[in-house]
Amino acid sequence: MNVHLIDGTYELFRHFYAVPTALDASGMDVGAVRGVLGSVKAMLDDGVTHLGVATDHVIESFRNDLWAGYKTGEGIDPALWAQFPLLESALEAFGVRVWAMVEVEADDALGAAAVRAAADPRVERVFICTPDKDLAQCVQGTRVVQLDRLRRTLRDEAGVVAKFGVPPASIPDYLALVGDSSDGFPGLQGWGAKSAAKVLARFGHLEQIPDDHRAWGVDVARAGMLAAVLRRDRAQAMLFRDLATLRTDLPVFDTVDELAWHGPTPAYAAVAERLAAAVHQP
Numbered sequence: 210m211n212v213h214l215i216d217g218t219y220e221l222f223r224h225f226y227a228v229p230t231a232l233d234a235s236g237m238d239v240g241a242v243r244g245v246l247g248s249v250k251a252m253l254d255d256g257v258t259h260l261g262v263a264t265d266h267v268i269e270s271f272r273n274d275l276w277a278g279y280k281t282g283e284g285i286d287p288a289l290w291a292q293f294p295l296l297e298s299a300l301e302a303f304g305v306r307v308w309a310m311v312e313v314e315a316d317d318a319l320g321a322a323a324v325r326a327a328a329d330p331r332v333e334r335v336f337i338c339t340p341d342k343d344l345a346q347c348v349q350g351t352r353v354v355q356l357d358r359l360r361r362t363l364r365d366e367a368g369v370v371a372k373f374g375v376p377p378a379s380i381p382d383y384l385a386l387v388g389d390s391s392d393g394f395p396g397l398q399g400w401g402a403k404s405a406a407k408v409l410a411r412f413g414h415l416e417q418i419p420d421d422h423r424a425w426g427v428d429v430a431r432a433g434m435l436a437a438v439l440r441r442d443r444a445q446a447m448l449f450r451d452l453a454t455l456r457t458d459l460p461v462f463d464t465v466d467e468l469a470w471h472g473p474t475p476a477y478a479a480v481a482e483r484l485a486a487a488v489h490q491p
Contacts, residue, residue, distance in 0.1 A: 212326040212468060213257050213356075216339030217264035217307070218315045220245045221296055223359065225289045231487035238288045242296045243484045248358075249305060259326075259468040261461070262300055263318035264293060266309035270317075272392075272452050279452065280393040299484070302477040306468050313456055316343050320455035322462065323347045329465045343389070345369045346380035346455060374406025382415050385449035394449050397442050399435055408435075415439075415446055 224244030231240035252260065268282035282290065297309045308318040319337055326335045327349060337344050340357040348354060348369050355364040370376055375383050386405040388396025408425050412418045418425070422436035439446065462468065473481075 210259055210332055210465070211257070211334045211336065212322075212332055212465060213252060213260040213336045213338055214319050214322050214326070215249070215260060215262045216315060216319060216337075216341060216344075217245065217262040217296060217300070218293075219339050219341065220248060220262075221264070221292060222289065224248070225286070225292070230288070230490040232490060233483055233487045237291060237295075239292065239295060239484055239487045240489070241289065242292050242299055243487065245296055246299055246303065246484065249300070249303070253470060258470060259465060260470060261306040261308065261322055261468050263308040263310060263315035263322070264297055265315045266293060266297065267311045270310070270314045271312055272314070275448060276394055276452055278393045278395075280391065299477075299480045301474075302480045303473050304470055304477070306462070308461055313459065316341060317456040317459060318461055319344060320347045320457040321459035323353050324457045325461060326465050326468075327353050332465060341391075342373070342380070342384070343392075343453060343455060345373065346377050346453075347457070348377045374402070375409045379409045379413055381450045381453040382409050382413070384453040385415060385446045388449070389453060392452065394452055396449065397438050397446055399438050404431070404435055415443070415450060 221241050225241035228240045228244045230238050231243060233239050249262070268280065268285070273279045273281065297307050300307045308315070308322070310318050319339065323335050323337055324347070326332050335353040336356045337347060337353065338356045338358055340355070340360070344355055345364070348364065348366050351365045364372065366377060369380070373380065373383055383405050384396070386397050386400040387402050388394055404427060407427055408418060411426055418439065420436065420440065422432035425432045427435070
């Protein structure tokens with residue numbers, strides 16, 4: 210069997226800005242929810258049998274306690290934010306396993322589900338359906354891969370190395386150095402994608418980078434500057450790596466059989482009627 214793990218937060222955002230507003234009988238915009246459900250149905254029609262969807266039921270997580278600048282729900286369009294609970298309940302009514310995350314993030318749930326699914330010898334391949342670079346750390350060879358359904362691109366371990374210059378295990382270290390603007394932490398001053406990739410490709414992890422920058426294999430003058438920054442801000446770099454490291458020990462499911470889709474539940478009829486009756490707005 211193959212397992213598909215879907216980033217529901219990404220999908221809801223994507224559809225909110227891609228499809229027209231559609232108001233239900235109460236005046237609530239449900240267009241994005243309808244779009245995501247249609248996308249999930251298309252996957253099932255294409256032969257997907259085992260799947261789960263993770264959402265950020267609450268945008269803030271434990272990471273906000275670690276770094277004051279970490280992403281929050283501030284600035285999210287209220288019409289989009291209001292659709293998260295509806296998406297979760299609609300997917301559950303449709304018979305799809307949903308992880309609505311509160312203290313941790315949807316990315317953590319996806320990572321945990323990928324690890325658990327890959328541990329089952331019956332699983333041939335795990336598709337993590339998101340373009341989010343955080344999830345690159347969970348890629349394993351050609352068996353656990355990232356699928357960008359919008360751009361129709363697949364990224365296995367070789368693809369991660371080709372994209373970032375480092376293997377999946379070094380992705381949190383890479384993000385610690387270069388930063389992640391979508392998550393709200395800046396990385397270290399002067400460290401760019403090329404320098405981080407070159408140094409980490411040689412040493413793997415932050416704590417393994419030697420103080421002697423002459424061993425780095427980077428331009429000596431520039432390496433000296435980068436080494437000075439790393440010495441000064443090493444503790445911050447370790448914090449950023451912690452922020453970027455997914456928590457994959459979450460109890461997302463006991464057995465992969467729980468992800469099998471057996472069809473909509475009886476509650477879905479009312480959901481489908483509500484969504485179908487929504488009227489597009491110009």
